[in-house]
Amino acid sequence: MAQMEFIIEISLENKPAARDPVAETIKRDLLAKKGYDNVSKVRSGQYLRLILKANNEEDAKEIVTKMCNALRLFNPVTQTLNIISVKKL
Amino acid sequence: MAQMEFIIEISLENKPAARDPVAETIKRDLLAKKGYDNVSKVRSGQYLRLILKANNEEDAKEIVTKMCNALRLFNPVTQTLNIISVKKL
Amino acid sequence: MTIKIAVIQFPGANCDLDAVHVLRNVVGVDTSLVWHNHFKEANFDGVILPGGFSFGDYLRAGIIAAHSPALDEARIMLKDGRPILGICNGFQILIEAEFLPGALLQNESLKFVCKWVNIKVINNRTAFTHKMKKDDVLAIPIAHGEGRYYTDNLKELEENDQIVFKYSTEDGSFKSEANPTGTLENIAGICNIEQNCVGLMPHPERASESILSPKQTTHGRIFFESMIDFIKRRLT
Amino acid sequence: MTKVKLNGEEVSVEMPKEEFEKVKELLNREPTITELGGFDVMWSEHCSYKSSRPKLKLFEDAEANYDYVLAGPGEDAGVIDIGDGYALAFRIESHNHPSAIEPYHGAATGIGGIIRDVLCMGVRPIALLDPLRFGRLAGNSHAQWLFKYVVKGIADYGNCTGIPTIGGEVEFDDSFENNCLVNVACIGLGTIEDFKHAPSRAYNPGDYIILMGGSTGRDGIHGVTFASRTLTEMSEADRPAVQIGDPFTKKMIIEATLEAVKTGYVRGLKDLGGGGLTCATSELTGDGNTGANIELRKVFTAEPGMTSYEIMLSESQERMAFIVKPEGLETVLNVFRKYEVAHAVIGKTDDSKVLKVFDGDELVVNIPAKALSVSPTFKRQEKRPDYLDQLLAQPTPEPSKQIEEIIEMLIASENICSKEWIYRQYDHEVGVRSVVKCGDGDSGVLRIIGTNKFIAASVGVNSKHCYLDPYEGAKGGLVEICGNVITTGAKPMAMVNCCNFGNPEIPESFWYFSKAVEGMNDFCRSLKIPIVGGNVSFYNEDEVTKTAIKATPQIMIVGLIEGYENVITLPFKKAGNDILILGETKAELGGSEYHSVIHGIEGGIPPKVDEDKIKVRWDFISALYDKKFIKANHDVNKGGFIITIAEMCFKNKLGADLNLSRYNANDLRDDELLFSETVGRFIIETEPASLNDILLLASEFKVSVTKLGVILNQPKILIKGLKNQEISLDINKLKDLYDSTIPRLMDI
Ligand SMILES: Nc1ncnc2c1ncn2[C@@H]1O[C@H](COP(=O)(O)OP(=O)(O)O)[C@@H](O)[C@H]1O
Numbered sequence A, B: 001m002a003q004m005e006f007i008i009e010i011s012l013e014n015k016p017a018a019r020d021p022v023a024e025t026i027k028r029d030l031l032a033k034k035g036y037d038n039v040s041k042v043r044s045g046q047y048l049r050l051i052l053k054a055n056n057e058e059d060a061k062e063i064v065t066k067m068c069n070a071l072r073l074f075n076p077v078t079q080t081l082n083i084i085s086v087k088k089l
Numbered sequence C: 001m002t003i004k005i006a007v008i009q010f011p012g013a014n015c016d017l018d019a020v021h022v023l024r025n026v027v028g029v030d031t032s033l034v035w036h037n038h039f040k041e042a043n044f045d046g047v048i049l050p051g052g053f054s055f056g057d058y059l060r061a062g063i064i065a066a067h068s069p070a071l072d073e074a075r076i077m078l079k080d081g082r083p084i085l086g087i088c089n090g091f092q093i094l095i096e097a098e099f100l101p102g103a104l105l106q107n108e109s110l111k112f113v114c115k116w117v118n119i120k121v122i123n124n125r126t127a128f129t130h131k132m133k134k135d136d137v138l139a140i141p142i143a144h145g146e147g148r149y150y151t152d153n154l155k156e157l158e159e160n161d162q163i164v165f166k167y168s169t170e171d172g173s174f175k176s177e178a179n180p181t182g183t184l185e186n187i188a189g190i191c192n193i194e195q196n197c198v199g200l201m202p203h204p205e206r207a208s209e210s211i212l213s214p215k216q217t218t219h220g221r222i223f224f225e226s227m228i229d230f231i232k233r234r235l236t
Numbered sequence D: 001m002t003k004v005k006l007n008g009e010e011v012s013v014e015m016p017k018e019e020f021e022k023v024k025e026l027l028n029r030e031p032t033i034t035e036l037g038g039f040d041v042m043w044s045e046h047c048s049y050k051s052s053r054p055k056l057k058l059f060e061d062a063e064a065n066y067d068y069v070l071a072g073p074g075e076d077a078g079v080i081d082i083g084d085g086y087a088l089a090f091r092i093e094s095h096n097h098p099s100a101i102e103p104y105h106g107a108a109t110g111i112g113g114i115i116r117d118v119l120c121m122g123v124r125p126i127a128l129l130d131p132l133r134f135g136r137l138a139g140n141s142h143a144q145w146l147f148k149y150v151v152k153g154i155a156d157y158g159n160c161t162g163i164p165t166i167g168g169e170v171e172f173d174d175s176f177e178n179n180c181l182v183n184v185a186c187i188g189l190g191t192i193e194d195f196k197h198a199p200s201r202a203y204n205p206g207d208y209i210i211l212m213g214g215s216t217g218r219d220g221i222h223g224v225t226f227a228s229r230t231l232t233e234m235s236e237a238d239r240p241a242v243q244i245g246d247p248f249t250k251k252m253i254i255e256a257t258l259e260a261v262k263t264g265y266v267r268g269l270k271d272l273g274g275g276g277l278t279c280a281t282s283e284l285t286g287d288g289n290t291g292a293n294i295e296l297r298k299v300f301t302a303e304p305g306m307t308s309y310e311i312m313l314s315e316s317q318e319r320m321a322f323i324v325k326p327e328g329l330e331t332v333l334n335v336f337r338k339y340e341v342a343h344a345v346i347g348k349t350d351d352s353k354v355l356k357v358f359d360g361d362e363l364v365v366n367i368p369a370k371a372l373s374v375s376p377t378f379k380r381q382e383k384r385p386d387y388l389d390q391l392l393a394q395p396t397p398e399p400s401k402q403i404e405e406i407i408e409m410l411i412a413s414e415n416i417c418s419k420e421w422i423y424r425q426y427d428h429e430v431g432v433r434s435v436v437k438c439g440d441g442d443s444g445v446l447r448i449i450g451t452n453k454f455i456a457a458s459v460g461v462n463s464k465h466c467y468l469d470p471y472e473g474a475k476g477g478l479v480e481i482c483g484n485v486i487t488t489g490a491k492p493m494a495m496v497n498c499c500n501f502g503n504p505e506i507p508e509s510f511w512y513f514s515k516a517v518e519g520m521n522d523f524c525r526s527l528k529i530p531i532v533g534g535n536v537s538f539y540n541e542d543e544v545t546k547t548a549i550k551a552t553p554q555i556m557i558v559g560l561i562e563g564y565e566n567v568i569t570l571p572f573k574k575a576g577n578d579i580l581i582l583g584e585t586k587a588e589l590g591g592s593e594y595h596s597v598i599h600g601i602e603g604g605i606p607p608k609v610d611e612d613k614i615k616v617r618w619d620f621i622s623a624l625y626d627k628k629f630i631k632a633n634h635d636v637n638k639g640g641f642i643i644t645i646a647e648m649c650f651k652n653k654l655g656a657d658l659n660l661s662r663y664n665a666n667d668l669r670d671d672e673l674l675f676s677e678t679v680g681r682f683i684i685e686t687e688p689a690s691l692n693d694i695l696l697l698a699s700e701f702k703v704s705v706t707k708l709g710v711i712l713n714q715p716k717i718l719i720k721g722l723k724n725q726e727i728s729l730d731i732n733k734l735k736d737l738y739d740s741t742i743p744r745l746m747d748i
């Protein structure tokens, strides 16, 4: 089967217990700025977008998940891997 | 009109024409060296996920864009704000 | 018997020459600066992973260097009990390579911080601290942006006596103002269960000569002297 | 922008029409588009110094007049011989325009650029300094944003490359609101051999030309013409001229370059900065009296399909050009391979004196190698601004506040308070050389490992003084910065400067530049300080309000200390010791912090410099050092000498008991005596036992020395002998004010 290219977006986020100072700072600055009290929650993370070859969407997801685990792209003690989207290019 | 809660994901990235040394290094010094040469492109950024009250999806997008500008979370000279998704909670 | 120490030069490391200077000229031990791809454990009695910014610390401090072949070599040394010290970025690499448990997160202030601080010796039985006394307070500088230690298993760390140093005030108390980064329990350095591998955020190589210390102390030297002593005992 | 007809087609260039005609005349034909782009960039203000060059001629003779100067103005960095076989290179440069719109990457790539300038002298960069200017922080989120990200940009780049930022300076003033100044300086250390191995010239035909480092991209094309215009003239489209810094690649380039130079096969070295490959190849061959053939398609590009114009003019960061002996090619390439830095042999030098660039078979550049560097110059008009008379005539109002309150306000003011918020973010110790660290002395002091030598470096100038009198202000800057170096025990060795001014086409702005250059030149000649380099940044002018920044000729001095026992720090050491002041105080409150913070005025007559007196005073201090009389030393500047004394009390929580009745020869008002910014004064700590010897020596030298009081064991400053009242100040409170200002203002 011919492989296709997929564009896949992931985020690496800190687990709540490890705290998220970036998000905390944003929330604090928002409060200070006023007018943004409609924002109730903020989480931050690292964003990566990859283009890779795979057989299908499921395969692409699997490749990325395996790769992130094997390379420790995220530190499992404090971070989680979140696949945001997979699309055929 | 009653406001609803939205969950919105964004990434702040370097403009497409600008360099992305973080992504270039991940690709060259990590992925390629570890044999993941099926990955042809990497871009990196800051990921944010927010929960906020808004009238509708468009409104939610606008609030987030304004907020990022007001807090100077990114600089339009070198970066873009990319709205990944907006969903009603 | 001559003792040979390796300082690994990872791409982007920048305290490598500093460590070599102190080992050679201050401590007086035979030391080689070894490019990370060229490192062969068999030639060395101990290894130091220096501070700096390996691979620019892009993505996360230490993660790319953790995949260097040098770590496979170092793993052999880890297993057979030879001493391994990770200083600052070296500590981050040891964490990412899973020589040591936990994670080093961005400082709470989100800022890089460079200053002289005090650390208290919690475990003085490791390869790098056995010439110190328990509860000694050492003057030593830090310089990092990602040094907030975190573990989801503090209890185990404590039970195994793996906490080696904690930030403290000059008189040894663990007040929060003595904590420069928001690190868990003031933790500044830890070791493996076998105690031959130590990682810490502060820079002993910057605290080894009185000319560089605000109070003319040389506390950093004791790390390296302990290591030499540890190696000698192992070899006899 | 000018529209010109090139081979029948209309194209836009930055250069005026006359210069386009000059290009045609020079080539005796129409240029190709790639050639024209090269001229356009190389003849821009930023690259060619066309407005400033006639004036800067004053500085040109450093190499000839001082035997220890190895390289002077005109080189990528000034270089001096500091003995024991070591060479010290240093340079300062501006990155104002990019930083004003992209503070983080603008500042970061500024550091990147200055590192390259020093590296291409063949030496290891060992220190950075960063004099900065912003609008006032209080309630000003734009100024806060610029300040925060400029500091972060410098920190992230400097820290990552492992070069300590050992000092700097900052002022906050409304005139920098829309035009912040980000100047950066770098110091490099190597052996004299290293330096000789790496001239920025290609002297020999038949050598290889290697491009090494980052890939060449479309980012940053025409960055220098951007720096040669005022900000508001630009369209959005100009803005990607700000590039993304890559400190990791830079660190690899540093190590690979130094190792390559050590092989002995490198015969020339040049960084790629403004003007990119065009500038580097034409300067290497033009200055070396050779020529070259370049194969453009050998250049590794970041994206496919780049035109020859784009490749030749790209200002992509992190690139170096090497001239390598043929027999050493493999050895040098192996070094680059080890560090995994991208590289390509892009051509060879020859004896044609012509720069030829081939794009495949097509010859896209074919010009005399020297042609690009013979840019036209402009004789600019200068005119003293009319507003100055009125400003200078402004009197000092009677103080409406108590002296204590004034002192508290001054010490908490943005321009006087502690700058710890900045230097804590800088790794100022990497390299294990930092002996006097930020905040402990007026200069950073570094040891030279393997010797008993130390270098001291400081940078700064008082923009408010220069605004009122650029001639005296520039001289005053020299007095202060030399003073900063002297207080740590050093002898000033050489100076580099960075001239930040408004639009040179406006006569009033050009007058400031002209007078400042004259001031620097006159002072340096009479005090025998070689000027070994500089940089000019014009067009720091707000197009909307038509106001220029306050004139800011930044001055950097490097000094030398022989022997650790001669290194002096700022804090008071011991209660009971004497506090002396060197130099008299005059009623010189013009442009002072007192005027601005307390009275909200900018005028008055600023301090004047008396070179003869300064010279004797420096000689006198040197005599005191020889006798080991000085225990602490700090020069007096912003806010006057009480501020100086307070700063000396802070670190060791000591105090001062002062009686000023013996120190008012000029019968000044209390505010004049306390807050005047007369330049060239020092506060020193000495032991009581040496007082008589010191006073004797003072009368021999004919310098003014007065004992102001003694160091107290309590954190208090007591002042007697003023006209009005006795004053008591709490050091802990002052220190709190001093420390908390910037954190408070920045914690939005
Ligand atoms: N922009 C800066 N970067 C780094 N260090 C700075 C900066 N501004 C000030 N400093 C440091 O803060 C200390 C005090 O600076 P400053 O008040 O300008 O000195 P002075 O007392 O000579 O006027 C010095 O050690 C100086 O190097």
Ligand SMILES: [Mg+2]
Pocket (backbone or CB within 6 Å): D442, D483, D484, D634, D635, D636, D637
């Ligand atoms: Mg000073």
